[in-house]
Amino acid sequence: MDAQLRDVSLPSRIAEPGEGISTAELALAARNHGIPLEALRYDVTPIGLHYLLTHYDMPALDAASWRLSLTGSVAGAREFALDELRSLPSRTVRVTMECAGNGRARMHPRPVSQPWLVEAVGTAEWTGVPLRHVLDAVGVGDSAVEVVFTGADHGVERGVEQDYRRGLPLAEALRDDVLLAYEMNGQPLPPQHGHPVRLVVPGWYGMAHVKWLREISLVDEPFTGYQNAVAYRLKQSADDPGVPATRIEPRSLIVPPGFPDFMSRDRVVRPGPLTVTGRAWSGHAPITRVEFSTDGGTTWADADLDAAGPRWAWRGWRVSWRAEPGEHLLTARATDAEGHVQPVDEPWNRGGFANNLVHHVPVTCIED
Amino acid sequence: MDAQLRDVSLPSRIAEPGEGISTAELALAARNHGIPLEALRYDVTPIGLHYLLTHYDMPALDAASWRLSLTGSVAGAREFALDELRSLPSRTVRVTMECAGNGRARMHPRPVSQPWLVEAVGTAEWTGVPLRHVLDAVGVGDSAVEVVFTGADHGVERGVEQDYRRGLPLAEALRDDVLLAYEMNGQPLPPQHGHPVRLVVPGWYGMAHVKWLREISLVDEPFTGYQNAVAYRLKQSADDPGVPATRIEPRSLIVPPGFPDFMSRDRVVRPGPLTVTGRAWSGHAPITRVEFSTDGGTTWADADLDAAGPRWAWRGWRVSWRAEPGEHLLTARATDAEGHVQPVDEPWNRGGFANNLVHHVPVTCIED
Known part of the structure; x- marks a missing residue:
């Protein structure tokens, strides 16, 4: 952790009993949003009503010059342009996605972070190439155990400067319905949902569906970066290693x-x-x-x-x-x-x- | 005011010094949302990033069966179907729209309502028929002074059950750039922005741009309904009649x-x-x-x-x-x-x- 960044970054904190929502939590609630509950009437949530959680800023990526790097424990590292991904076999999957933090602001005491009540959910039709086709194209190394996805969104969290990055076990990554998605509800991904390409891991909480992808790396040891090892773990105390949030609870x-x-x-x-x-x-x-x-x-x-x-x-x-x-x-x-x-x-x-x-x-x- | 509804409806209230945001305010912030400030980079705000404020529920309106009633002080009351509006001359206007309540949560003391910080704004290209063409078609009565717009969204506010309804002075309503808009950014209005038709009054705060229009009525006296006479007035105390919020301050x-x-x-x-x-x-x-x-x-x-x-x-x-x-x-x-x-x-x-x-x-x- 960088000492200068530690001063910028608020530490993890539990609200005092009866403490109202802070201005920092409100600033998150004003930019991220849930589904208005009456919009549960739509089988597929219209764009703008699906929940949204952005850790840092939405990056401004240009689809024409965007490239996705495939690196690490592969037979042949290479880049893919959007047109190259679009030329591979595509699939459309209807997915209900939910933020792992949904329900946080109903907890007693309340963990101080994005203050969701119950509305951090939405269902979209994601179209893209199954990730396994892209992994096949580069040849997964025999020793690889996880796939690490890096987004272009950059920021600080609890004193750690980072691009948003998550590891996913290789067995999950090879599922036929895990997509590199470039369309949402039949339209190119909107900026807020990861334009031009995001990961979609049906059944997992939203933190796994990395947006604004820029790199995918195969690794031989489980990933120990911030979003897997520190955040998104169910812990009872600060020194409890906890268990990772993975699949969506009913x-x-x-x-x-x-x-x-x-x-x-x-x-x-x-x-x-x-x-x-x-x-x-x-x-x-x-x-x-x-x-x-x-x-x-x-x-x-x-x-x-x-x-x-x-x-x-x-x-x-x-x-x-x-x-x-x-x-x-x-x-x-x-x-x-x-x-x-x-x-x-x-x-x-x-x-x-x-x-x-x-x-x-x-x-x-x-x-x- | 209905006594039963008064019990449901929270009264107007100013937060105590140091009082955090309440769960009721948070519930509003979780469904309504502002523009993430990095999205100010777009000349025209993409759908889903434009600010949104819905008083009640978004109604579910079917464009094919939807009708707009023109009533009141007119030569010939009638209804319009969406296709009839689309057959009239159309115009596209790029409009920066802002909620009149933007900045509320930065006030000391804080009025308790939708808790905006600074982000309740967006810019869209609205396409529709100038309202004056529709008014010409029904013939505005000589005695008419205001136009009253009624939306299909229904709820309770400070004990008053109502459809969302606002009066606009006739001189404003006849401006060539006041639209009955049926497209936003070149697409049919999304549900959350007033599908199938909303009012757009460039230069005025958002409360004037009535969504989910169902009726337009010409009246011979200034409208005294809730949203003009009680809400959206700048008052220094509860018994101050105040002045109406109209045009957007810089x-x-x-x-x-x-x-x-x-x-x-x-x-x-x-x-x-x-x-x-x-x-x-x-x-x-x-x-x-x-x-x-x-x-x-x-x-x-x-x-x-x-x-x-x-x-x-x-x-x-x-x-x-x-x-x-x-x-x-x-x-x-x-x-x-x-x-x-x-x-x-x-x-x-x-x-x-x-x-x-x-x-x-x-x-x-x-x-x-």
Whole structure:
């Protein structure tokens, strides 16, 4: 760590009990954004509504002069231009992507970082070349165990100056649905989603999907850079080595029914029958069950699942509810085919990762 | 005000000294978002980077079945389908749009509402039919004084259930550059920017640019609905009638140089010559001067203005700076042709509107 940078960089910190969101956290929230929950109605999230988390600045890359370097433990290091990637076999994969920090600002105590509540998610159709075709073209060395992806975004984090960089185990990198994506929803990647090329690792939290790629390097030892070894680990204390955040834990979100109060975002409905809908997803296995509660989780009923769609996209669900005057706390809980169930108590950790506590939506049903 | 809704709706409130951002403010910040300041580099802001403020939920409108009602003090009330609007003469106008609440979270004390720092701005190319063509088609009544625009977005605000609705003086509405816009940056309006049709009133703060239009009504008395009479007024106290927010006050923003710390957003540069750039705009008159300071406003120097572009779009500026090791506070101040100058002290009001206090960017220049 550079001593000068340590002075610039705020240390990792847990908020005091009752401490409000700081200006630094607000500055992050003002530039990064989640999905407005009513936009869960779209199977594929329109550009501008998908969640966005940028560690540093979005770099300004020119697609025509952009090159991707393939280096390290390969038979033949080389560069690829965008046209060269586009000439390789392409694939489109619909992927629900979620930030590993989603739910952080609901934690008690709150880890101080990008303050997501529940909305750091979106689903897009990513088109690109499966990474394995590019790796085949350069010949992966027999001793390689991980693939290290470097973005062009540059900054400081906890005193460490860096380009954003993440390692991924080789077995994951060779999956047929891991893409070097150059289109999102049928359009060239917009600047904020990694123009001109990003990595997409379906099922993993967003930190793995490196944006603004400039280099891919095959390495013979597991990568120990900042974003794998220090950040994105579930730790109980500062000196706990922790476990890495990898695949997305199951979560369900409710499309808030009725209409909102501007300031509180609390919901208002009128008495009578309603259909409440939502989405659920898991990076481990397909969603097999969503339960719904109107009393904050005291009693539960099964929701109807929509037909299963693409493997890596969220699954819709719906439930009928007859609203009666008074206060209600809508809650939904997802379960996947491997038996992972959303918790009703928050799974706290020091970095504020993977908090998939069930979603609560307070609703007031007013007299007609 | 409905008593039941008053209980749902949080009252207008000023934060206590030192009070952090509340969860309700954070929920607004997580769904609405500003422009990441590095995206000031684009003359036209890409979709997804333009600021966004939605009072209630984004409605789901179907362009094919959508109709716009023209009603009130007109010779012949009628409806328009989207194709009918598209068959009228069209115009494209490049417009810098800013939220009237931009700067609110920098105020002392802080009005509790959408907590913008400085980033609630963007520039888009809006294509649509000048409103006057549509008004001509229905024949404006001689007694009409205002045009009232109603959106399909529905919610509660300070206890008042409403569709979002704003009145605009007839003289403004008849300007040739006031549009019923159906395209943004050459594409059909995205859901979040008012699909299928919104109002665009160049030079006015964003609250005038009503999204998801469903009705336009000519009225013979000034409109006294919530968004004109209660909200969007600059008041010094709760019982001050105040003055309405209308045209955009001058502002300049700096493209932060160097690279950021993830958490603090503070900037790091290395010693040597730099070009610092930015944008400036005013809804009153063209920008004629931008001053730049590296010591927080103690001393100022004139920046070079880029060639003047379209009237309603921001103007670029640039300045050379030789960074030397140490702490610097970059500041920029805009002046327009009518002599409006950005203040160096915050212009406080109870609603947190039109705070165009100069932009400050702390920069640390480290040793090479």
